[in-house]
Amino acid sequence: MKRLLLLCALLLPALPLHAESQPSPQLLETLEKNAGSVRTISSDFVQEKHLSMFKNPMTSKGRLYFARPDQLRWELTAPVASGFVLKGDRGRRWHERTGRTENFQISQEPIMKLVSEQLFAWARSDFAWIKKEYRVTVLQESPALLRLEPRSAATASFLHHLLVGFSADGRYVKSVELHEKDGDFTRIRFQNTVVNKALPADIF
Amino acid sequence: MKRITLLLFAALLLLGAGCARVPFEATELVPTVPRSAAQLADGVWSSQRGPLVVRHSALFELRGMRVPVEAMLSLDTKAGEARLVAMNEMGVKLYDITVLRDGSRANFVIPDLARYPGFAEAVALSVRRIFLAPAPGAGDQLEVAQRSYQTSREEGGAMLRFTFGGTDAQLLETSCRGADQSWRVRYYRYQRRDGLLFPGGIVLDEDRAGYRLTLWIDSVEPSNE
Numbered sequence: 001m002k003r004l005l006l007l008c009a010l011l012l013p014a015l016p017l018h019a020e021s022q023p024s025p026q027l028l029e030t031l032e033k034n035a036g037s038v039r040t041i042s043s044d045f046v047q048e049k050h051l052s053m054f055k056n057p058m059t060s061k062g063r064l065y066f067a068r069p070d071q072l073r074w075e076l077t078a079p080v081a082s083g084f085v086l087k088g089d090r091g092r093r094w095h096e097r098t099g100r101t102e103n104f105q106i107s108q109e110p111i112m113k114l115v116s117e118q119l120f121a122w123a124r125s126d127f128a129w130i131k132k133e134y135r136v137t138v139l140q141e142s143p144a145l146l147r148l149e150p151r152s153a154a155t156a157s158f159l160h161h162l163l164v165g166f167s168a169d170g171r172y173v174k175s176v177e178l179h180e181k182d183g184d185f186t187r188i189r190f191q192n193t194v195v196n197k198a199l200p201a202d203i204f
Numbered sequence: 205m206k207r208i209t210l211l212l213f214a215a216l217l218l219l220g221a222g223c224a225r226v227p228f229e230a231t232e233l234v235p236t237v238p239r240s241a242a243q244l245a246d247g248v249w250s251s252q253r254g255p256l257v258v259r260h261s262a263l264f265e266l267r268g269m270r271v272p273v274e275a276m277l278s279l280d281t282k283a284g285e286a287r288l289v290a291m292n293e294m295g296v297k298l299y300d301i302t303v304l305r306d307g308s309r310a311n312f313v314i315p316d317l318a319r320y321p322g323f324a325e326a327v328a329l330s331v332r333r334i335f336l337a338p339a340p341g342a343g344d345q346l347e348v349a350q351r352s353y354q355t356s357r358e359e360g361g362a363m364l365r366f367t368f369g370g371t372d373a374q375l376l377e378t379s380c381r382g383a384d385q386s387w388r389v390r391y392y393r394y395q396r397r398d399g400l401l402f403p404g405g406i407v408l409d410e411d412r413a414g415y416r417l418t419l420w421i422d423s424v425e426p427s428n429e
Contacts, residue, residue: 049295053287054257054276056425060295079422080261082272082293095293097263097272097420157315158297178295182312186295 027141034171041066041172043193047076051184064190070116071204086116087204134162143168157181171195227418228392228405231370233351241355242342244368248281248375249394249401250335255280255427256400258335266415273298278427279335286335287311288327303328305337330417333378334389334408340366340375352376370394372401386411400424 042065049058062076062083075083084093086106094101106116133155134148144166150156163177172193178186250256258277263270275290284305290298300312301324308328310318317323344355344366352369362382369376372394379388388411393404402424408417 047295049291049297051276051289051297053278053289058259058274058276058291058295060274060293076293080272080274080420095270095272097261097418098270100270154315158312180297184297188295 027138027144031144031166031170034169037196038171039068039196040199041193041195042197042199043172043190045188045190048187048189049184050187052182057187065199065203067199067204073203085204091116139163143174144170167193226390226392226405226407228407231374231376231392231394233369234371235351236348236353236369236373239348239353239373240342241340241344241346244346244353244355244366244373244375245340245342245344247368247373248340249391249403250279251281251339253400253426254282256402257423257425257427258402259422259424260419261422262420263418264415265418266413277331277335280427281336281339284336286331288331299324299327301327301331303331303336305332330408330410333380333387334406334417334419338364338378338380340378374401374403397424400426 042063044061044063047060047062049060051058060076060080061078062074064075065071065073071085071087073083073085075081080096082093082095082097084091089106091104091106091109092101093104132151134150137147137149139145139147146164146166148162148164150159150161158180160179160181162179163175164173165175166172167174172190172195174190174193176188256279258279260275260277262273262275264273265271272293273290274293275288277289278287280286286303287300288303289300292298296314297312298314299310299317302309302311308325310324313324338359340355341357344357347354347356352367353373354365354367356363356365358364360382362380362385365377365379365381366375367377367379368374374394375391377388377390380386388409390407390409391403392406394401395404402421404421406419406421408419409415410417
């Protein structure tokens with residue numbers, strides 16, 4: 001389950017992303033610099049699950065909010081409403097099917113603690129973590145497109161690679177694809193992304 | 205105890221307690237007309253066409269614990285086969301299991317779940333009860349009431365009962381009571397979309413293990429295969 005949550009964390013992008021790259025260190029330096037200037041992000045997203053056995057993908061819609069240093073809201077709005085908020089050492093989650101909203105202390109819930117660590121490591125541009133977890137290559141410089149392959153065998157047993165695409169100005173992530181070993185994949189496309197706009201206080 | 209544990213995992217990972225309120229309204233019953241057990245069995249929603257694709261969300265409930273899941277199901281009742289792919293809210297695939305009337309095959313189970321012995325078989329059991337078997341048969345004993353039909357038969361030391369009703373005399377409930385098993389599946393909110401009749405809600409109560417599995421059917425479409 002930890003690996004799964006690590007994976008989930010990686011699917012919460014529209015956050016600044018940095019990586020090592022042999023082909024083009026200048027590109028990654030630029031991405032790093034741009035990420036450092038990001039204080040808030042809000043974005044809609046469309047999540048598509050492509051399964052080889054089904055003709056049409058499973059599509060969900062949602063919205064993401066992030067504010068430095070440690071606030072994040074990830075919510076699905078359709079077809080089923082659900083989501084969670086991370087704020088400092090506290091969290092809150094909800095789900096239409098359970099009919100419940102639950103508050104929790106991140107430190108007291110190992111799973112959410114792990115999730116928050118991953119999310120904020122990315123948000124804070126923690127290169128040490130990214131380098132430890134993934135081998136990163138640059139597939140395209142403009143707009144930037146990165147490929148990340150898990151280093152650990154456990155993660156690699158269900159995740160083949162990730163593709164992370166950036167906006168033209170390199171300030172935020174436009175798309176993420178999570179490719180599984182059997183060819184199925186999840187694509188998240190971020191739309192209407194707004195950077196550094198003040199967010200309502202009650203969003204977190 | 206081991207069997208109970210497996211059943212719990214089945215529900216947890218299949219799609220998504222206690223016998224609390226069902227989140228679907230009861231089907232409105234109408235006066236019955238003469239029908240045979242064979243006609244009732246032939247009219248069951250899942251066998252009305254070829255293979256179907258069922259998208260749904262589900263909730264597993266046990267002693268206050270509530271676990272939601274998203275899933276896609278490929279269903280071919282004529283072939284007696286279903287294939288379930290379940291995901292978490294972020295699209296991460298948790299498992300992919302093929303269910304047959306008398307067996308199952310795990311095509312993929314995420315490692316953190318695969319370590320539980322019998323996991324795939326347990327998932328398959330819930331899928332089978334809800335979508336495949338036992339199914340009403342032409343030879344079942346039939347009782348016709350003013351506003352509902354009930355067919356029944358004894359099988360494997362347990363009594364199977366199928367209740368039908370509503371404007372299309374659809375399957376409303378399957379129950380199984382025996383020395384070593386006690387469960388029932390209820391079907392709600394029958395609707396017709398693009399010519400396909402299907403229930404919008406399904407509830408499985410497993411009495412021995414004490415869990416409830418609730419399914420919200422988002423869509424049912426003909427399979428492209």
